[in-house]
Amino acid sequence: xxxxxxxxxxxxxxxxxxxxxxxxxxxxxxxxxxxxxxxxxxxxxxxxxxxxxxxxxxxxxxxxxxxxxxxxxxxxxxxxxxxxxxxxxxxxxxxxxxxxxxxxxxxxxxxxxxxxxxxxxxxxxxxxxxxxxxxxxxxxxxxxxxxxxxxxxxxxxxxxxxxxxxxxxxxxxxxxxxxxxxxxxxxxxxxxxxxxxxxxxxxxxxxxxxxxxxxxxxxxxxxxxxxxxxxxxxxxxxxxxxxxxxxxxxxxxxxxxxxxxxxxxxxxxxxxxxxxxxxxxxxxxxxxxxxxxxxx
Ligand code: AMP
Numbered sequence: 451x452x453x454x455x456x457x458x459x460x461x462x463x464x465x466x467x468x469x470x471x472x473x474x475x476x477x478x479x480x481x482x483x484x485x486x487x488x489x490x491x492x493x494x495x496x497x498x499x500x501x502x503x504x505x506x507x508x509x510x511x512x513x514x515x516x517x518x519x520x521x522x523x524x525x526x527x528x529x530x531x532x533x534x535x536x537x538x539x540x541x542x543x544x545x546x547x548x549x550x551x552x553x554x555x556x557x558x559x560x561x562x563x564x565x566x567x568x569x570x571x572x573x574x575x576x577x578x579x580x581x582x583x584x585x586x587x588x589x590x591x592x593x594x595x596x597x598x599x600x601x602x603x604x605x606x607x608x609x610x611x612x613x614x615x616x617x618x619x620x621x622x623x624x625x626x627x628x629x630x631x632x633x634x635x636x637x638x639x640x641x642x643x644x645x646x647x648x649x650x651x652x653x654x655x656x657x658x659x660x661x662x663x664x665x666x667x668x669x670x671x672x673x674x675x676x677x678x679x680x681x682x683x684x685x686x687x688x689x690x691x692x693x694x695x696x697x698x699x700x701x702x703x704x705x706x707x708x709x710x711x712x713x714x715x716x717x718x719x720x721x722x723x724x725x726x727x728x729x730x731x732x733x734x735x736x737x738x739x740x741x742x743x744x745x746x
Contacts, residue, residue, distance in 0.1 A: 464505045465657045468519050468528035471497075471510035475642055478550040479529045483508065485742075486664040506661065517542055517645065526650035527658065533619065533640035536583045542645040545662055549669045551642035553621045555583060558631040560608050565615070568635035571595045574614040577607030584617045587637040605629035663745060671744040675721055677728075678713045678737040685732030686710060692727040694720055696746075715741060 469483065470476040480492070489503045499508040509525055516528035517540035528542075531551055535542060557576070559565045565574075572593050578584045581599040588595055598613045605625055607613040617637060620626055626633055644665060651658050674696075681689055686701065693699055695714035702711050712733070716724060721738060728736055 462505075464500075464507050465527065465654055465661065466507050466509055466525040467661070468509045468511050468516045468525040468530075470513035470516070470530065473513060475513050475529070475531060475551045476510075479548075479642065480508075482529070482548060482550070482665060482668055485668045486661075488664075504661075505657065514538070520645050520647050520650075523647050523649060525647075526654055527644060527646045527661065529642055529644055531640050532643045533580065533583060533638060535643065535645060536586070536638070537580050539582055540645075541648070543648060543651055544643050545646050545651075545658070546644045546666055546669070548642040548644060548665065549672060551640070553619045553640050554636050555580060555587070555617060555638040555640065556620045556626075556633050557615055557617050557635050557637065558605075558626050558633045559615045561630050561632050563614070563632070565634055568593060568637070570634060571615055575612070576615045576617055577604050577613035578617040579604055580617065580619070583638065605631060667743040667745045670746070671741040673718050674715050674741040674744055675718050676713065676739040676741050677716050677721070677724070678711060678739070679728060679733035680704065680709060680711050680735045681731075681733050683708050683710050686712065688731040689728060689733055692724065692731050694724070715744070 469479045488501045488506060490499045490501045490508060492499060497510055499510065501508065511519065513530045514534050514537070516530040517535045517538035519525045520528040520542045521540040529548065532544070533555055535544065557568055557571055565571065568591060571588065572595060574595050575598050576584065576595045577598040577600050579601055581597050585597055598607065600607055600612070604616050604618045606629065607616055608631065616631065620633070623633060644662065646658060689712055690699065693714050694716055699712050699714035704711055725736060
């Protein structure tokens with residue numbers, strides 16, 4: 451690979467991070483890197499992208515190739531789908547879940563088929579683009595099916611007479627139902643993960659920990675909101691009973707006697723329930739702000 455970006459990456463002690471170049475994981479993975487504070491410039495055909503402000507080189511490659519590159523030490527770390535790590539049967543360390551690219555690997559049969567659970571797949575022909583994972587996940591459940599590996603349009607396989615059932619990735623389920631199929635069971639829940647090579651993690655521990663901290667700071671922050679409100683000091687006890695804050699909330703006096711401001715970081719999922727409850731507890735002028743970074 452003389453003169454290739456692979457050879458130049460990682461020079462001078464720089465950490466190499468493989469990132470999906472396109473597809474569903476591409477844009478969110480690059481956005482995460484940028485929000486984590488890495489500064490880089492993408493060009494139309496860039497394969498190797500050096501970060502200007504950190505000793506990190508990004509390598510833009512296909513997500514399905516990333517587990518193997520990490521396992522073989524071609525790069526130190528990678529961002530890819532957990533399902534793709536399983537599919538590559540790669541010996542790598544999963545360092546962190548990254549909270550995007552969520553999907554499930556599920557089995558489906560034609561609407562009018564009698565099967566209604568995974569066990570019904572026994573003895574059937576099952577089309578999938580993920581034969582390694584499917585074989586392993588079915589075997590773990592003691593289900594013996596005949597796999598039909600396909601590379602695309604998996605949902606068409608039953609209609610074409612190629613298979614009796616399919617196993618495919620689902621996020622909303624609309625593709626499955628649009629093709630006259632019915633889901634009968636879940637084999638795996640997946641999301642984007644940060645993976646590392648065993649040797650690279652040992653050798654580059656300090657830099658790996660630093661990158662992990664920066665990425666996870668963003669992942670954790672996305673799940674949080676910062677809530678600010680005014681209240682009468684007398685209402686603080688009531689407000690605290692409804693506020694599921696990380697640690698104690700911040701309470702500051704306002705210029706008006708007996709008035710306070712209360713600030714707290716809360717779970718984004720709780721905001722829907724929380725706001726009316728805070729209002730009932732006496733809070734006014736409630737503000738909900740995004741959190742950029744959260745390092746616990
Ligand atoms: P790509 O084929 O490059 O678009 O990337 C596919 C990867 O994105 C999969 O292996 C999953 O890890 C992830 N993914 C997330 N949601 C879905 C979905 N609904 N269908 C397929 N892949 C998904």
